[in-house]
Amino acid sequence: MENSYNFLLLSFLVSSLLILTPPATAQLRQNYYANVCPNVESIVRATVSQKLQTNFAAAAGTLRVFFHDCFVRGCDASVLLRAANGDDELHSGADLTLSSDALDLINKAKAAVDSNPQCANRVSCADIIAMAARDVVSLAGGPFYPVELGRLDGKLTSTAIVKHSLPSPGSNLDQLNALFTANGLSQTDMIALSGAHTIGVSHCDKFLRRIYQFRQPPAFNPPMNVFFLRQLRRSCPVNSKPSNFAALDLQTPAKFDNAYYQNLQQIKGVLASDQILFSDRRSRGTVNWFARNQTAFFEAFVTAITKLGRVGVKTGRDGEIRRVCTAVN
Structure with a gap:
């Protein structure tokens, strides 16, 4: 009887932990694209390497894009979205000075990934930002580390949220x-x-x-x-x-x-x-x-x-894999 009780108690605790585990974090894992786009990391790294050879300034800019994206709406590439009326993150606060070279790098990496028939429209812009951030760190002499993947791209952007989401140069x-x-x-x-x-x-x-x-x-x-x-x-x-x-x-x-x-x-x-x-x-x-x-x-x-890469990850209907990083599907 005692063994049965202990088993039931253990089962309840495990179930509770599974319920409490944030689904967004649980979705992320290394080698997420192994079966659909096994070469995605090498494709992104080649694009990053080529860009840094001609413009090293894109390295710091890419890291900054990753940080700004994750802190504003979560790591969902909302920072890349453009709105026809200008009501998007890129037109507000500190995002106004995000590097155009870094944004170009990410868009080129997305194009390079999608040019592979096996990978087309299967890799999110949010994941490409995360991989590119890792690669600029490594190529600049910093650590190379495994990146957790599996983020979806967000569908929302606006200027209003940016100002209060990011630290200022004068923050204590x-x-x-x-x-x-x-x-x-x-x-x-x-x-x-x-x-x-x-x-x-x-x-x-x-x-x-x-x-x-x-x-x-x-x-x-x-x-x-x-x-x-x-x-x-x-x-x-x-x-x-x-x-x-x-x-x-x-x-x-x-x-x-x-x-x-x-x-x-x-x-x-x-x-x-x-x-x-x-x-x-x-x-x-x-x-x-x-x-x-x-x-x-x-x-x-x-x-x-x-x-940082786990902040506000989108799942299910809250996200998508964008065909173009600057617009929702």
Whole structure:
């Protein structure tokens, strides 16, 4: 009798766990396309490699597209949708500065995949973004990691949701943690994903007030190395054009490494939201850890970007596999 009771109890617990498991996460798995498009990852990687040979700037841009997509409506490629009236994510907030080269890379990767008869209309744009993000990290010298696949593409987009979904260049630690926690990511995940700035750039208008405090000084502004400040002012004069920019990691801007964290230790963070990771004692220990140990950073980055790729995954009628990444079917 006791054995029967234990069996029933175990069965109930297992059933409960299955019910509680988010179906979107359960849908994702490695080698998802093994039976329908076995070469999809090599096709995407070839496209990414070709693009980076002619325009390396697309590397950081592609990572940024992945992050912006997942944080706004979940990882569903809604960031790629275009609306005839302009009411889409690309026409709002921080998405206005998403790299056109990165968007071109993703659209070309989708075209390359669909040009294979076996793969045509079987691979989602959302999954292509995730694969391309992994490939730019790897090709820039960062870790190569298995990507979970099986996302569907979303059917909705609008300008309204973008503004409050993404961190700003002036975010403090509490604001950063709140946004990442809302998406199931920890402070360590946030600090690891911030390390993607090791290959990125920022337009001057995003930090102009930070380096010229006499002109409408920002309410929140962590300290900056004075020699680095002068260097940034040379790159970004007061009357900077919208096209002016500076590398977020001046030490090794074309290499995915842990120099970003070493820069923060030297008070050389371009954005306030970067420098606060070292200035705030609650996050400084993790910055120091990643600055000392690149392997630890890479491992934490892989964990974090894998978790990022699970945010808001669409299933069933909520999604589709788009024929063209910029429009619903």
